[in-house]
Amino acid sequence: MLRFWPVKRNPVKRPTPIISGLDRCPPEICEYIFSFACTDDGTTARSLSLVSRYIYQTSTIYRYQTISVMGVDKMLSLCVALEKTPLPRRPVRHLFATHHKIPANASSRPLSRRFTVDLIYGKSSLTQMATSIKDKHEEPTNLQTFRAVVRLLGLVSSTLETLTIVMPSKTQGFAIPLPLHRLTALTELSIYGMFGSHTAWIPELSYTLPKLQRLHIAGPDTNQYQTPWLVRLAPALTHLRLTGVEGGRGVHIPSILEDILALPHSPHNYFPSKPYPRHPAIERIIVQYRIPPLRLQSDFEHSLFLGSLVVLQSIINEYAHDDVVALKPQLWHDDTRRQVMEAKELWVSRVQGGLGCWDEGDQMDLHI
Template identity: 25%
Template sequence: MEHLAVELLEHIFTMACTDGGFTGCSLSLVSKHVRAASQTARFHSIALASGSPPQVAQFTACLTTARAESTGTTPRVRHLFLVSAKRTIELQSRPKDEDDTERLKYIADVTELLRIIAPKLYTFCVIHGHRPLSQELHVPFAGIRCPLLREFTLVGSGRIDGSLATGPSPNYPSLTRVHLWFCGLGHTMGVHVRFPQLWTEHAPHVTHLRISNLGYLASDVIHPIKALALESEDICSLPALKRLVVQPAPGPAPGGRCGNPYTAYGRFLGNLQEMRHQAKRPFALVEAGERMSDFEGPAMREWLDRVGGGPGCWEFEAFGGEEIPLRSCTPRAGS
């Protein structure tokens, strides 16, 4: 290995560093030569999922040092998996924004990291809004521009609207696949009826849109989905969209009150089936999965599969003349 060209080693190490950072850390401990030769590749895919508020700032400092010391290709993060941090002290009441020092520090840390890596980022998976508000520090989105971003996955139920896409020009001109993965029956990241317009304006080349774990109470997003499927003229649709995939959330929990929830859920599934039959665009309806309490683990597995060249949640097969996703993001009932 000592006699191999550095360019060859960089290529080999890049192909190996697709596990979110573990291999990169291991390579840095092998020897001085391997540490230097793998400096670029070590940051190829990074997972910041500890939930610790200082982790983002610590990684940013590490990346900044590596970039300053680099004598060859500048280390770049191509794939990022980011989980929102947990508060060190759970709030008893919501403080004023200017008094929430822990939140302000976390926003500044994440903003600085994204400022450094966003121009060269290929895939980005974010998990936030999946904990109680009193325990979580949300990931900021305002002002992010990722010109090379190809795939974006957002998991959770935190608010996302116009703050995700700001500025006069498209923030995501290369984005082709968007996956919105909800964590609650009626909480859908604040996605409102304008979400197709927002993505059309800032990600005009999206070809695949997947919405997973869609709750039967999520009326704020069902109408836009229907408009996209039917190419309705009352909502500006994604012009390049080739595939729309929807996975409903599981039904009401057993043992609860009977009547309206079960009736509403049945009506919800019926509407999705009707939507699929009437769709003017390719529309795939995935079987509802089981209830989940852990979204981070499954999301990490999907992201790692994509980084490693796998299909992730975009795997399809021919079935009755229609392409049906093979993989649900949530395990199917009974599996």
Template identity: 25%
Template sequence: MNILDRLPYDLWHIIFQLACTDGGRTGCALALASKACRRASSSARLHSVHIHSLRNVRGFLICMERIRRSTGEYPPVHHLLFSFLPETCDAPVRAWRTNWTDYARNERAMLMQLVNEHREWNTRKIAWNRGFVHHVSALLARVAGTLHTLVVLQSRDVRLPLVHCRLPALRELTLLGDDRMFVRVPRPGVLVPREGDDSDFALYDVPLPSADGPGGVPFPALRRLHVVYAWSKLHPWEETLPRWAALAPAVTHLRISQGSAQVAQTIRDMLGLPPPLVPPSPPTSNRNAADDGDVTVPESTPASPAVAGPTYPSLRLVIVQLSRAPKWTSSVTAAAVLAQRCEVEQVAEACAHADGGASQAWVSVLRSRRYDDEYWPRRLLREWRERMSGGGGCWTEDEYDEDERWGVSEIGPLPKRERPLTLDLRSDGPERTKAAKKWWQAVFSLRKRRAL
């Protein structure tokens, strides 16, 4: 008797779904186990899929077609992650020479080398873009009816074109660095030096996304949207993020990570909050408290009650995490970054004390941090898997999850502010009453305790 016949198919389906949460490795193992196991797990084997190149997209489409021919329908895909990063993606990347001495010493000859290399790269990138639009649009069309979560990891070195997309069942979307796959502003964007390519301006016969299209709203069921500001983009986030109100009108949870200086005003517009009469200024210390190191934050004038309606009325929770200034930055820049944090906190306070006629959203401001380039791809992959199992992911508002590097946090939750804190402008954290021990002091203390 086959072991698969000992339990009902409904139980096996649940078991296969709980097992296939690693992006496809377990599903491949189930397909190679036996013919019976392949047939029994066909409806759950693609529960989660992790794709990291255009070659994977083509192979996955072939796999789905084979399953359709054997079972009569396409297998459901509930969780999808695109990881188009230079380390694994097959997109052509600009091949800059190691040293300038590798180029010709003659200025005219060097210019010709640069032009020819750019022309060769641009030709290969255009061909890759056209293949990307065709195959990714076909993939999203096949999984549109069952896809629940989608994560797009990308890099500034691999610029993605706009694709045909309508996902009626999508409930959660995470975007790293850019939303150019789904949103474009009609007017031309800003060509970033040494970064732009043909996909910045050519749409490859893809119409601009709109809620008035023949298919209706592209993301009607989307509830949670997480965007990560990572680098300068073709159209700034303050221009593209408000457009999601028309593309995904049912979003209730919005998280902005590594936010920029315009985050506060963007949130005010989306929630329908009035702008402050007096812009918040960075904390300054008066002459009497200069010797003690106390920093006072001036109170802003109450905002004007006249304000237009919210542009994103469905929002109920907004989590904001700003980018921290580097430790080597100047005091002026650090003070400006801290002033941005104070402005976002004013928005959160305005929402917390709002009456019935104002915004009903709750704004949560997390501790400002600065991460390595490899941090967000690792973390978003981990949170994608956690959300499949019912975990909170990035929506927990827990400072323990906002770790500094690889996922192990050594900091506690933010203390309750009863008075203005003495802040270090470069670290944006509470005052340190005692300096950390050096390594030789820690070793000496440990040996002393052991000797006792």
């Protein structure tokens, strides 16, 4: 009779899951660490959500702390994600938004010395031409952009502390829309490419930006009266920067300074306005001109630029020696990619505690 003896089998040893050091930390300590780590453009927060289930849960509150969104489709996707997340778990504190699609690894620095020379002297690059043609076909309409920005800012208006919005407009009639909701927590605002004659944001007379301390307006898409108007909405404003706002819209920077600081109007003030008292909290105004390349300058534009510098010099020497700082002019360029990435680098610097656009190291000597 045959007998079958049972065969002893060794149990299969399953691999022990590797537990990282952070997985052993209490959630309070992890959240404290993540609050300092998530200060870039949002890359760190997204990476933390892929580490482990525990890290995913403990980093949830900081996943939307700092956000950089490029493109209308990305804005709409972000709106959907925010609407699905309870408000206490999505406190957006720092936001960079633009409707232009820029590659993730793009930089504001020129690709080469030849690329820089091409921008200055007007030699067209085949790559640049192909990119501009592609972007022209994929660029969303003004109405789509307007609705996306209003929807996004409406979702984050109660917690937003710093906002940089870059939307240089190629055509008149498009403005950067600010939300009708009150930005009660906003302390720093940078606006690139605002066109004032078609303002998309008409606030109530009692509307204010109560905590706004720093305002940066950049780009030629603005008008003469928009900057003083925004300054009056911010009673706590201490710092103002104007970068390249004088191009193309008849903006006279010395006249803006005279309105904000309540200075006597000079004979060269081409935009006399109703006199207002000096802003109660303003401490520093930084001005930086952006001159166009020589190939785009006319004699009239060149004379306006020199005349504005002369009046600015007079204002600084006579009235605003400690209030106004003039930085050395930068070369104006029409490369949207560089403009967006330059603004993003300044925004990241501010989020990480740097000076960003408030660096006064490259001053122009206008004192006599």
